Amino acid sequence: MSLIMSYIGQKGCVVAGDKRRIGYFGDKTKREELESELYSGTIKSDEELKKRASELGITLKITDNACKVRSLGDVVVGEVSFKSPFETKRRRIYGTTNGYQIIEITGSNISKMEKGESSIVVFGNKITKDIANKIIKKHWKTKTSLKAIGEIFEEVLAEVAEETPSVSSDHDMFIKHPKLDKREAQELLRETVVRDVKLLQKWREKLQNDLLEKAHTIKLASKILNEGEVGRVVEIDGNHLEIVLKSGVQAYDTKWKPLAKPGEKVLMFTDTPDDVEIGDKVTIENETLGLKRNKSALRCDVILCKTD
Structure with missing residues (x-):
């Protein structure tokens, strides 16, 4: 559900892309049916799309x-992506004066690459590509400036947006015209592709680590002790109390780092130290931390959890 157009020539390059993104939520079969109708051109407007979805x-x-085109120094980049339940595939074009490279990325690894020196490249679904190619051919002239090409691309986006809601007339566009010969262009593109894909790999690694960390946090949060005995008071120092954790109870700090295992001590606080005696049981009742003997309230800076 994208339309990205690129021109690469001897005088420079132009890339333009729409900004639409559509999320579908519901039955898988019905989602696929709606997408099929959208991409076949049956659905012509936002109103028709919303009605059919309903x-x-x-x-x-x-x-x-959505940002589907970018500028990286003297290189322009356009990308379309295809998401499946198991992986994301990306198709990118990197362009500059006198050269382009088209790569396909599965996950964060390059699975396919092609190179060229000059071309007009259109990414999109069948209907958007068909409409775009017809309009480009209609307005194209042999000697067309980069500025004029940008205007043609803008006209294409506007007309396609009137034919299908799979793209929008809102767009981003970049024009670059560095002085590069064909060899210099390919060398610049190679360096840019390698650097850009490495950044994607790092981003995916961070995302994966963040997801693992969140999963770990959710797992630990499910073990938070909301009811039951915590331990016993073994030392009183003013309003500071040392508590030995009972079997089956452990403590973490607020960043979920382990602090104390069963049988080890944690620090708690009381506003009424005269109400506390050595050996008092510490419990959580109705999600309130306190002494079992007299219900005197306690505070702590730890997260109390059940062990596995």
Whole structure:
């Protein structure tokens, strides 16, 4: 659900892309049916898309803020992505004066690459590509400036947006015209692709680590002790109390780092030290931390959890 157009020539390059992103929520079969109708050109407007989605019981999230084209120094980049339940595939074009490289990325690894010196490249679904190619051919002239090419691309985006809601007329566009020969262009593109894909790999690694960390936090949060005995008071120093954790109870700090195992001590606080005696049981009742003997309230800076 994208339209990205690139021109690469001897005088420079131009890339333009729409900003639409559509999220589908609902039954998988119905989602696929709706997408098929959208990409075949059966659905012509946002209103028709929303109506058909409602008929199929599909919830839509439509935004026009996606960044599908970028500028990396003297290189322009356009990307379309295809998400499956197991992996994300990306198709990118990197362009500059006198050269381009098109790569396909599975996960964060390059699975396919092609190179060229000059071309007009259009990424999109069948209907958007067909409409775009017809309009480009209609307006193209042999000697067309980069500025004029940008205007043609803008006209294409506007006309395609009137034919299908799979793209929007809102767009980003970049024009570059560094002085590079064909060899210099390919060398610059190679360096840019390698650097950009490495950044993608680092981003995916961070995302994976963040997800693992969140999963770990959720697992630990499910073990938080909300009811039951915590331990016993073994030392009183003013309003500071040392508590030995009972079997089956452990303590973490607020960043989920382990602090104390069963049988080890944690620090707690009381506003009424005269109410506390050595050997008092510490419990959580109705999610309130306190002494079992007299219900005197206690405080702590740890997270108390059940062990496995």
